[in-house]
Amino acid sequence: MxxxxxxxxxxxxxxxxxxxxxxxxxxxxxxxxxxxxxxxxxxxxxxxxxxxxxxxxxxxxxxxxxxxxxxxxxxxxxxxxxxxxxxxxxxxxxxxxxxxxxxxxxxxxxxxxxxxxxxxxxxxxxxxxxxxxxxxxxxxxxxxxxxxxxxxxxxxxxxxxxxxxxxxxxxxxxxxxxxxxxxxxxxxxxxxxxxxxxxxxxxxxxxxxxxxxxxxxxxxxxxxxEAPLNLSMWAGGISFIASLLGIITIIIRKLTIGGSVSGWASLVCIILFIGGIQLLALGIIGKYVAKIFLETKKRPVYIIKEKK
CATH class of the missing domain: 3.90.550.10 (Spore Coat Polysaccharide Biosynthesis Protein SpsA; Chain A)
Known part of the structure; x- marks a missing residue:
């Protein structure tokens, strides 16, 4: 049976x-x-x-x-x-x-x-x-x-x-x-x-x-x-493009209007934004690396103390 x-x-x-x-x-x-x-x-x-x-x-x-x-x-x-x-x-x-x-x-x-x-x-x-x-x-x-x-x-x-x-x-x-x-x-x-x-x-x-x-x-x-890794990659790419556009805007303003962009608050926000994206990407990559680390140690998934 x-x-x-x-x-x-x-x-x-x-x-x-x-x-x-x-x-x-x-x-x-x-x-x-x-x-x-x-x-x-x-x-x-x-x-x-x-x-x-x-x-x-x-x-x-x-x-x-x-x-x-x-x-x-x-x-x-x-x-x-x-x-x-x-x-x-x-x-x-x-x-x-x-x-x-x-x-x-x-x-x-x-x-x-x-x-x-x-x-x-x-x-x-x-x-x-x-x-x-x-x-x-x-x-x-x-x-x-x-x-x-x-x-x-x-x-x-x-x-x-x-x-x-x-x-x-x-x-x-x-x-x-x-x-x-x-x-x-x-x-x-x-x-x-x-x-x-x-x-x-x-x-x-x-x-x-x-x-x-x-x-x-x-x-x-x-x-x-692999989506989290792709997300961090795209976030980094978008951030990079945004920073380039910001630099071009500043240059054009300097040549046409003169003077610099006023306000330190906006600069701090941009720095925090870029830094946040970097930390997010590092955190995501860190999770994958941690999984690899655990796999390579080859520890047993469980230990049996008693059975019948």
Missing amino acids: RKISIVVPCYNEQETIYPFLEETQKIEQKLKKQLVFDYIFVNDGSKDDTLNVLREVASRFPNVHYLSFSRNFGKEAGLLAGLEAATGDFITVMDADLQDPPELLIDMYTKIQEGYDVVATRRADRKGEPVIRSFFSKMFYKIINAVSNTEMVDGVRDFRLMTRQVVDSILELEEVNRFSKGLFSWVGFDVTYISYENRERVAGETSWNFWSLLKYSMDGFINFS
């Missing part, structure tokens, strides 16, 4: 693990004649009692396994560790907070049987999400799709069912600075989407805030687009 591995990254999810298993095991019973379920929880350096809960469920259920990191390495590291540990013919990634509806696994498996390589889920709306976060999320997808050759669909979750071939292709990408939403799209294959209404967490609080999401989105731009 074919096996499905369910990868569940966890960070401070002590309250959601049992509800998650309870709901997912209902689906397991419905698909037990077609699939063997295998659970892989990844404890990403949780500060609460998540690890003890995982030890308990792993001792109760033989098909539940866990990996525990030596510290918090981030969700991307948790995803990678789970995918590397997964041995199923099909692999899915789910959040423990039940924002990813387990009942969709039935429809997702049906779609896989139709010949798709990936069945991804996407939110039909952003109901319950803060207005500001929703606005910036939509803007991110519009901008990244405008400047990147890798299409990223708005509202798509990490919750997706993939064949073994797709996961193996993702694992061949050995980069340290990972942006999974982009990597899932970059590898290609035949993908279809299932929409569902947005859901609230079943318990606990999200570890994502506006600033962490903003930082994550910046990683997406750096990893999948």
Whole structure:
């Protein structure tokens, strides 16, 4: 019988693990004649009692396994560790907070049987999400799709069912600075989407805030687009042309009207403008150089302290 591995990254999810298993095991019973379920929880350096809960469920259920990191390495590291540990013919990634509806696994498996390589889920709306976060999320997808050759669909979750071939292709990408939403799209294959209404967490609080999401989105731009570098180049070019026009204007005024341009305030503003563009360009270049620096150090993406 074919096996499905369910990868569940966890960070401070002590309250959601049992509800998650309870709901997912209902689906397991419905698909037990077609699939063997295998659970892989990844404890990403949780500060609460998540690890003890995982030890308990792993001792109760033989098909539940866990990996525990030596510290918090981030969700991307948790995803990678789970995918590397997964041995199923099909692999899915789910959040423990039940924002990813387990009942969709039935429809997702049906779609896989139709010949798709990936069945991804996407939110039909952003109901319950803060207005500001929703606005910036939509803007991110519009901008990244405008400047990147890798299409990223708005509202798509990490919750997706993939064949073994797709996961193996993702694992061949050995980069340290990972942006999974982009990597899932970059590898290609035949993908279809299932929409569902947005859901609230079943318990606990999200570890994502506006600033962490903003930082994550910046990683997406750096990893999948050269647009920031092009922006700094064009800004420098426009600034240079503007300065030449300014010099020509001053020369013509001197020859025709006489006297110099009065006012030190305008000169200071121009200097600050040029300096700001230079710092912006250096900052953008610095981000790319920093990514290169991290890649060349070849540090492991995560360190496992305990597993079962």
